[in-house]
Amino acid sequence: MSDSSTDALWQLAFKRYLETEKHYSAHTVKHYLRDLSRVYEQLELEQLSGWASLTEKQLRHIISVLHGQGVSGRSLHRLLSSLRSFYRFLVRENWVSHNPALAIQAPKSSKRLPKTFDPDQLNELLKRPDDEPLTLRDFAMMELLYSSGLRVSELVQLNQQDIDLADASVRVLGKGQKTRVLPIGRLAVQAIEDWLKIKPLWAKSQEDAVFVSQSGRRLSTRSVELRLAHWGRIKGTQGQVYPHRLRHSFASHILESSHDLRAVQELLGHSDISTTQIYTHLDFQHLMSVYEQAHPRARRKADD
Structure with a gap:
């Protein structure tokens, strides 16, 4: 004892x-x-x-x-x-002479694949229901998260000079204080333009943050997460809606279409390509689904 x-x-x-x-x-x-x-x-x-x-x-x-x-x-x-x-x-401290944990390895956990939306789910989620200021802001955030694959921390740090709508690009400060410039899709550009037109209703002219609360202050990451969860419930979206799921969907859809892992790595701002490689598993799942539906010798019998 x-x-x-x-x-x-x-x-x-x-x-x-x-x-x-x-x-x-x-x-x-x-x-x-x-x-x-x-x-x-x-x-x-x-x-x-x-x-x-x-x-x-x-x-x-x-x-x-x-x-x-x-x-x-x-x-x-x-x-x-x-x-x-x-x-x-x-x-x-010379209180013991041994370290019993040194040689012990933890049991391996199964690798969990990131959850994504399919394009149809996203199209339904991103249908803007009205032009209320709160709606315009929230849908501009969602469009940008999916369009450019931003982390939620990168989204809330954005200042107006970081976005060039004429050039359809955004400059973000990522992990390790590394800056990258990303393209913004056409629909995201339009959503951001719509939001910035009415942003002065909430924020003073000297407030540089792109996304602000109704009190005119820069949004927190938690506020963004709560707003996306809100729209997921309103829209009846299958599974939870959260910022990183939009980022995962962005990466998966780009890789699925381009098969360019290096490009996806650059877009996501991953310093190590092994971090990006998890999306190849998602892409393989998609390929297997296509294969099983298309290959005559792979299709299941009708009564299976």
């Missing part, structure tokens, strides 16, 4: 280390401590020794139990990362 008071003191010292030396956010620290608590609860349930005597074999067993309880591979990967950090700290 463990000395629970010592274990608690070690966890408290680790918390202070994360906050004062690593300068992690309160949110990140909370996740680290929650991971440690999850393992420690299992230690106590099985009446195993505490942090000082935890062995690799015992930890493998705990990971197996948690996985059997439905904890995902991704969550277990993060949990093991938290444990490695915790034990590195304990070793540094």
Whole structure:
């Protein structure tokens, strides 16, 4: 059995280390401590020794139990990362001499493909029902997200000088402070023009943000997410409507038509093409669907 008071003191010292030396956010620290608590609860349930005597074999067993309880591979990967950090700290302080988490790998999770809309679903979603200011703004946002594949963070950062409607292009500041220039489709250009005409009803002339709230301030990412979810419910769209799903749809549809993975990588602003390659799986699914419907020897029997 463990000395629970010592274990608690070690966890408290680790918390202070994360906050004062690593300068992690309160949110990140909370996740680290929650991971440690999850393992420690299992230690106590099985009446195993505490942090000082935890062995690799015992930890493998705990990971197996948690996985059997439905904890995902991704969550277990993060949990093991938290444990490695915790034990590195304990070793540094000369409180333990081993790190039982070093050689353990989390079970692999099945790769989840991004959810997309098909073109018919998008055409129905993007049919603007009226010319109310709120509607004009929301549909300009949706058109631009799908037209140019923007991240929602890139959308809300846009200033008016970033958009060149005459040239049908937009300049966005992406991850890693990297700038890229993207084309804007014809329908998105029209939607943005319609919105900018009435934007002065809400915002003062010195407000540079492209998309603003009714109080005239730059929209937050959360506000955009809520508005898209609202229109998904109004339109009865199958599945949730959210900004990244429009981005996924943009990437999938471009790749499906062009088969140019490098171009899609550039448009999305991915630094590593392996990130973009997930869309090839979506494209393959589409090709398989076409194949099964078109190939005489692949079609299912009518009574199947």
